[in-house]
Amino acid sequence: MTFSKSFGYALRGILYVSLLKDEPRKISIDEIAEKLSVPRHFLGKIMKAVVKAGILSSTRGLQGGFFINEKTLGTPLLTIILLTEGNNYFNTCLLSMRKCNSSNPCPLHNKVEEHKDGLLQIYGQTLVSDLLQDDKADFIKSLATVEAA
Amino acid sequence: MTFSKSFGYALRGILYVSLLKDEPRKISIDEIAEKLSVPRHFLGKIMKAVVKAGILSSTRGLQGGFFINEKTLGTPLLTIILLTEGNNYFNTCLLSMRKCNSSNPCPLHNKVEEHKDGLLQIYGQTLVSDLLQDDKADFIKSLATVEAA
DNA sequence: AAGAAAAAGGATATAAATGTCCTTTATTGA
DNA sequence: TCAATAAAGGACATTTATATCCTTTTTCTT
Ligand code: FES
Ligand code: FES
Helix, strand or coil: CECCHHHHHHHHHHHHHHHCCCCCCCECHHHHHHHHCCCHHHHHHHHHHHHHCCCCEEECCCCCEEECCCCHHHCEHHHHHHHHHCCCHHHCCCCCCCCCCCCCCCCCHHHHHHHHHHHHHHHHHCEHHHHCCCCHHHHHHHHCCCCCC | CECCHHHHHHHHHHHHHHHCCCCCCCECHHHHHHHHCCCHHHHHHHHHHHHHCCCCEEECCCCCEEECCCCHHHCEHHHHHHHHHCCCHHHCCCCCCCCCCCCCCCCCHHHHHHHHHHHHHHHHHCEHHHHCCCCHHHHHHHHCCCCCC
């Protein structure tokens, strides 16, 4: 059920850049890290992988930064999950056995299969664009880590 | 979606001991580790926590080992999950924000809430006894880690 | 009482995830 | 061409999860 922090950072970074798609400027890692209250250098490392995967684009140098490309908004969540959690995220057995396998299922397998598939469906169908909200200010607020509940 | 290895080891250990509930002997950590192909010392540490939580019982000394008690078979999966993954497993936000909170939801929250709740239901309702199979030999086989698919 | 067996407990080791820092490379504008 | 800026890349530090080992305590058998 849980994803790594890397996934959270990646998705939030992508969403933040996507949200500002109409601004002429590119978005720097410093801005993203600050607005999301996320460790700057670690985020940089993750965003590099995001760009390498083609989910976002970036340029170096003055006026450089991150910006969306033709793939960004249509990227399914699943792509981002597999990027940060590894390609085997959905075929690892819940009980730490080698491969999740319905022909030789572990004791938990059949109990959760339905919901596991359901989540996989959702992750495959939900696009970055589906997660953006109209109210930008409110959305940015919901992207920032908040200590207090 | 994924649990830690500790959870897999714990549940499999519990299931193995439960499966042998009709045998007069107690089950040693060596036997469990060997049958499940799991690291012996690490498993010992986890089983200690399982016993401390009252899910299994154990005695030291000659003829000692692990055995089920009145709670074992009726223990819901959820109890074991919270034991190994921590009590906040189901209220941590998927995007690494402070608290999963439907009044101030992250962008992913509403998308997955239904399935998250569904899994929680299943984990709360599924008991150790529900995971045991009649065919012991087959079941033990399904408990053992298998390298090859 | 003595010895053996087995869990419990604690100390340490290794690996992976997370986080920080510094250097290099690319881009822009003067 | 030069200086400034920002991502990319790589080295290193810290923390957490996983794994191993050794000692202590308990229990049983003789
Ligand atoms: S979850 Fe264990 S085999 Fe599928
Ligand atoms: S999953 Fe993020 S707030 Fe609930």
